[in-house]
């Protein structure tokens with residue numbers, strides 16, 4: 001048998017990635033250089049490192065939100081760095097649930113409306129409403145469905161944002177600092193939810209400096 005293609009069991013791969021930012025009148029700030037990592041289905045990988053070490057930058061590059069300065073980003077074996085933005089956006093919509101640091105919910109919408117946002121462009125809100133309810137129930141925030149974000153606790157906001165990231169059942173989930181600012185109990189519940197996702201076969205990429213989350217991952221990249 002011929003293996004003509006790159007193996008696709010790696011859901012996301014960064015190869016030789018460099019990320020730097022231009023600074024007026026100074027050398028560019030090199031955040032990471034020659035970073036290589038693979039994210040597998042049914043596994044959690046943690047990008048660890050102190051504040052400002054580049055965790056969010058790596059996550060955003062892995063999610064195809066910004067291109068790397070150098071190197072390659074592959075989703076299911078396909079390089080995305082040369083693809084057109086709108087094509088990458090569509091691919092991401094179908095395959096990656098991305099959760100920003102802080103969750104970034106829309107303040108003027110209820111928790112349920114926030115969860116249903118990814119269904120709006122495809123006009124699937126009505127169809128996906130039962131799934132949204134089921135996810136929110138599983139994440140323990142269904143009783144907060146009609147509340148606006150301002151009336152939710154940090155832990156509840158985080159779980160609502162996670163429900164939104166999971167609505168379209170993406171095989172890959174990327175989350176930025178999901179336990180930041182949470183008390184221990186809420187943080188533990190977020191960690192156990194992420195472990196459930198791994199058990200369901202999802203590939204989970206998480207950026208965090210929370211030791212317990214780092215320990216909960218199968219593999220890690222330490223940024224300096």
Ligand SMILES: Nc1ncnc2c1ncn2[C@@H]1O[C@H](COP(=O)(O)OP(=O)(O)OP(=O)(O)O)[C@@H](O)[C@H]1O
Nearest residue numbers: 021022029031049050051052053054055056057058
């Ligand atoms: N768009 C940008 N332009 C210029 N510099 C940036 C940009 N984004 C981030 N940086 C800088 O790059 C470095 C890495 O930032 P990044 O947000 O990736 O780190 P982080 O590890 O996620 O930090 P934190 O844990 O505080 O969120 C920081 O020094 C930051 O100031």
